[in-house]
Amino acid sequence: MSTIKMKRVLTTPALIAFGLAYMVPLGIFTTYGQVTVLSNGHLPIAYIITLAMIFFTALSYCRMANKLPIAGSAYSYVQYTFGGKIGFLVGWAQILDYLFLPILNYLVLGIYLHDTFPFIPAYVFVLGALISVSLLNFIGIKLINSVNFTLIIVQLIFIVLFVFLAFTNVDHSPETMLKPLQISPHDFSGLLSGAAVLCLAFLGFDAIATLAEESNDAQKSLPRAILWTVAIAGGIFLIVSYSAHLAYPIWSDLIGKEDIASLYVVRRVGEISHLSGNFMYNFFQAAYLTGVFASAMTAQTSVSRIFYAMGREGVLPKQIFYKIHHRFRTPYLSIIFVACFSLLSLVLELSLVVSMISFGALVAFTFVNLCVIKSYLGKVKGSTGTAIFKYGLLPLIGVLLSLWLWTSLDATAMIVGLIWLAIGFIYLVYLTKGFKCMLPSIGHNELNSIIKD
DSSP: OOOOOOOOOOOOHHHHHHHHHOOOOOGGGHHHHHHHHHSSOOOOHHHHHHHHHHHHHHHHHHHHHHHHHTTTHHHHHHHHOHHHHHHHHHHHHHHHHHHHHHHHHHHHHHHHHHHHHHTTTTTHHHHHHHHHHHHHHHHHHHEEEEEEEHHHHHHHHHHHHHHHHHHSSSSOOOHHHGGGGGEEEEEEHHHHHHHHHHGGGGGGGGGGGGGGGGTHHHHHHHHHHHHHHHHHHHHHHHHHHHHHHHSSSSSGGGGTTTHHHHHHHHHHHHHTTTOOHHHHHHHHHHHHHHHHHHHHHHHHHHHHHHHHHHHHHHOOOHHHSOOOTTTTTHHHHHHHHHHHHGGGGGSSSSHHHHHHHHHHHHHHHHHHHHHHHHHTTSSSOOOHHHHHIIIIIIHHHHHHHHHHHGGOOOOHHHHHHHHHHHHHHHHHHHHTTTTOOOOOOHHHHHHHHHHHH
């Protein structure tokens, strides 16, 4: 058993930076065209709906992070609430989301940079990003935190400039300013479909919970960071989407161009601002790609901590996953494993990877909400009505909304996700010798030691 522990160096601002880096503030442009067309030009309203939906699950993560401030996020919460077998399957499903997000980021970096520098093969950029991300993770979370702040600042500078130019160079008549916010009954179904797609933009807030054992006051800092991250990201998405619609109000022109719609918008802002050449386009490329790099870093950090938690439990080989580097105090073998798995980015197609990501996150969202109901309802002091509202109704809404989002998953995502779960179930049968044995786990004394450390 590892006796070396990770460094508790992360404050609430550092955790917020980690969460924002994971989500990518400029990630709004990834789905801009698709959701603008789905919502008939009402992307800001779709973001408001999404933010309202995700709020309930974020509250449940806050409650569980306060109760169990340990690495592992949803895996650990379900493990100690519903037992090892269900916890293992939820953790296994969650791994699917976390493992493929770095791959997605490496693919995007390779595609965009190869397009800019066509004489360099895409795999060179993929390998360069993979190696540099892994080295930064290996050296330590404190360095990751410093890099995150820098990369987020680059994105925020672009966002501030984009919003300023959009607002100062458009018609300020009430008709123009209110058009993105005016909806009619026939827009509603498209808004809901768009809101389901936009939930992908918030999938990273649970990554903050994986850093519980590297937070200096986890029971307070984790819940604060989760809520602040959701609020800040939601605010950025709303402001940028509204500004983009002001600058490019004829959304119907984007039909058939959804994948590259953001480039049209960015170029339009540059044109109406009379900036020279492709300044905004080039600035956007640089800011967006630094955001993707930051997301790759934080995604690898998060999944390595989940592997660390599962290795500590003994459901994954301890000699590999429950190892902390004596100098850098990072789960270095888990990091190396994730890096090796990410080599799949050299052979996988982008569309296939995208379809795999949301399955595991929705499993985690559903069960974290259920954890709150089982852990708190009827077990806390105070008014019965208040308890039912906080620990019953709110997480139940989160459960129902998470299940509703499953209806938006495409067939490929469902097939891959179910196959992945089937593999996990077979491995669970092996671990428990046909369910005749208990899953290995850490004892209550060690758990208490981790929480109180």
